[in-house]
Amino acid sequence: MRKLVPLLLLLAACDRPSTGGGNPPAPPPAGPTTTQPPPQTVQKVAWATLSEIKYEQRKPLPEQVVALDGKRIEIAGFIYKGSGNVRDIKEFILMRDAGTCCYGPQAQYPHFIMVRVVDGKGVNFTRDPIVVVGTLRVGEKWDGDYLDWIYELEAVEYRRL
Amino acid sequence: MILALALMLQAEDLSPHIARANDADKPQHQMQAIDRIRKRGAEAVEPVLAWVEKNGRNKMGILFTQFLGELKDERINAMLVEAVRDRDFFWRPAAAGALAEHRAKKNLELLRKLLSDYLWGVRASAVRGLELLGDRESMPAIRALLNDEIYDVRAQAARTMHAFGDETGLPVLVESLSSAITWFEIDYGQIAREDAWNFLKKLTNDDFGFKPWEPIADRQPGLKRWQDWIAKKFPKWREMVPENARCTADAAEYVFGFELRSCQRGDFFFRIDAQNNLVLGYFNLVRAPLTRDERAAFDRELAEIMKVDREVPYGMGGCDFEQYYLKVGEKRFQKLWVGKGGRPHEIDPFIKLVHGLVKAKFGEAEAGDFKERTQFFRGVD
Numbered sequence: 001m002r003k004l005v006p007l008l009l010l011l012a013a014c015d016r017p018s019t020g021g022g023n024p025p026a027p028p029p030a031g032p033t034t035t036q037p038p039p040q041t042v043q044k045v046a047w048a049t050l051s052e053i054k055y056e057q058r059k060p061l062p063e064q065v066v067a068l069d070g071k072r073i074e075i076a077g078f079i080y081k082g083s084g085n086v087r088d089i090k091e092f093i094l095m096r097d098a099g100t101c102c103y104g105p106q107a108q109y110p111h112f113i114m115v116r117v118v119d120g121k122g123v124n125f126t127r128d129p130i131v132v133v134g135t136l137r138v139g140e141k142w143d144g145d146y147l148d149w150i151y152e153l154e155a156v157e158y159r160r161l
Numbered sequence: 162m163i164l165a166l167a168l169m170l171q172a173e174d175l176s177p178h179i180a181r182a183n184d185a186d187k188p189q190h191q192m193q194a195i196d197r198i199r200k201r202g203a204e205a206v207e208p209v210l211a212w213v214e215k216n217g218r219n220k221m222g223i224l225f226t227q228f229l230g231e232l233k234d235e236r237i238n239a240m241l242v243e244a245v246r247d248r249d250f251f252w253r254p255a256a257a258g259a260l261a262e263h264r265a266k267k268n269l270e271l272l273r274k275l276l277s278d279y280l281w282g283v284r285a286s287a288v289r290g291l292e293l294l295g296d297r298e299s300m301p302a303i304r305a306l307l308n309d310e311i312y313d314v315r316a317q318a319a320r321t322m323h324a325f326g327d328e329t330g331l332p333v334l335v336e337s338l339s340s341a342i343t344w345f346e347i348d349y350g351q352i353a354r355e356d357a358w359n360f361l362k363k364l365t366n367d368d369f370g371f372k373p374w375e376p377i378a379d380r381q382p383g384l385k386r387w388q389d390w391i392a393k394k395f396p397k398w399r400e401m402v403p404e405n406a407r408c409t410a411d412a413a414e415y416v417f418g419f420e421l422r423s424c425q426r427g428d429f430f431f432r433i434d435a436q437n438n439l440v441l442g443y444f445n446l447v448r449a450p451l452t453r454d455e456r457a458a459f460d461r462e463l464a465e466i467m468k469v470d471r472e473v474p475y476g477m478g479g480c481d482f483e484q485y486y487l488k489v490g491e492k493r494f495q496k497l498w499v500g501k502g503g504r505p506h507e508i509d510p511f512i513k514l515v516h517g518l519v520k521a522k523f524g525e526a527e528a529g530d531f532k533e534r535t536q537f538f539r540g541v542d
């Protein structure tokens with residue numbers, strides 16, 4: 001409480017109208033008056049950062065990936081799409097490698113990201129690599145006793161590489 | 162307590178796990194589910210058979226089909242035989258691979274017959290199956306596959322021959338280290354280089370400084386060392402490499418490409434090069450010149466494809482697709498992707514025209530393959 005007193009006094013002094021001559025008060029600064037968070041910087045992330053980790057289920061993830069949780073990132077990869085529709089896809093798996101198909105190996109968890117398009121139109125399937133921008137969530141997500149993913153991206157933007 | 166837990170595990174219904182193991186939309190669950198089924202061993206056989214009976218074999222995924230190779234049970238074996246014989250089964254190569262793993266003598270004749278199957282994955286699995294059965298009588302037929310048109314079959318033949326103590330297939334693998342086949346911007350040769358290199362380095366405990374993924378100039382010193390190594394075994398090793406296994410440089414420039422991949426029906430590739438040749442294949446290429454009229458007809462139908470919206474894909478998702486490589490600038494191509502049952506009707510006349518060209522230039526059999534495989538992608542209203 002003692003620390004608050006000088007601060008309150010300072011605020012009171014600022015609010016007091018000018019009593020003497022001299023220069024008129026300066027106009028308020030231009031620009032918006034409402035407070036907005038600064039635009040998030042987009043961090044380009046390489047697959048090496050996400051996939052070259054020692055991963056064990058139900059154990060803490062390494063700091064190098066935990067540090068990316070909640071960050072706006074940009075990453076390139078390949079769409080894995082099973083059966084079903086190929087247009088306006090709102091959920092898909094983004095793979096590190098293109099080879100994961102019929103004859104490809106089963107991807108390891110650090111090698112893919114579950115992407116959900118949260119803003120705008122969904123993605124059209126392509127075999128070419130795409131770039132996705134969005135907020136990365138890091139952490140194990142379980143569906144009952146089945147592990148779903150360790151990386152999820154809330155995508156707001158995507159484009160062909 | 163342990164007994165109670167064991168009883169609980171026994172009582173657990175496996176069918177939800179079998180469903181997960183085959184869920185195409187949750188591929189990340191498939192291996193976890195298979196691990197759970199695997200732990201139940203022979204107990205899993207009944208529920209697996211019941212699930213397939215109820216859902217149909219085409220609901221099985223590729224990983225699950227492969228896994229059936231571990232369930233060495235007569236009824237599973239019979240189910241795999243049926244799957245391999247079913248031309249409409251999605252994963253015949255995987256079923257043949259699983260059958261190979263069963264090492265059952267009664268599959269011998271079937272596996273021998275599969276050496277000439279129309280799907281290269283089935284041929285390769287049949288070779289492996291005969292190796293696992295120790296069927297040396299099939300050696301002449303396996304040796305003949307060193308000249309298969311597909312690298313994977315040639316390589317499996319060479320590996321199996323080696324397992325039988327015959328090193329005369331190794332020159333085919335060393336030759337594959339020179340593979341430099343590209344399909345537009347994709348270096349497909351790297352697949353062959355890596356595969357051959359992985360096998361050869363296990364034999365020698367040395368990679369000779371060769372890195373299959375490096376640029377061609379950087380690969381040369383290591384390649385020379387591999388060639389020196391095989392020359393010590395077989396001084397005339399180059400003569401031992403059959404025609405289809407020989408790496409030939411392809412310097413052609415292409416102006417159009419058609420890529421069809423289907424695990425169920427087989428692949429088909431063709432291109433038109435800048436010298437106006439119709440070129441079939443992608444590892445082993447065969448060329449036939451087009452007449453002026455043929456090319457003009459081709460271009461007319463191609464113009465119809467160019468009118469189709471290429472920003473969107475067509476048909477169903479999955480591993481089976483047609484992809485058209487359409488030239489839109491100097492060395493720049495746009496791709497049109499078509500999944501099963503999705504080909505826009507405007508493209509059908511093009512397919513019909515190409516069928517006629519393939520028949521005229523390469524014969525009835527090639528044209529038949531083209532027709533059957535492209536049929537799969539015809540648009541459904």
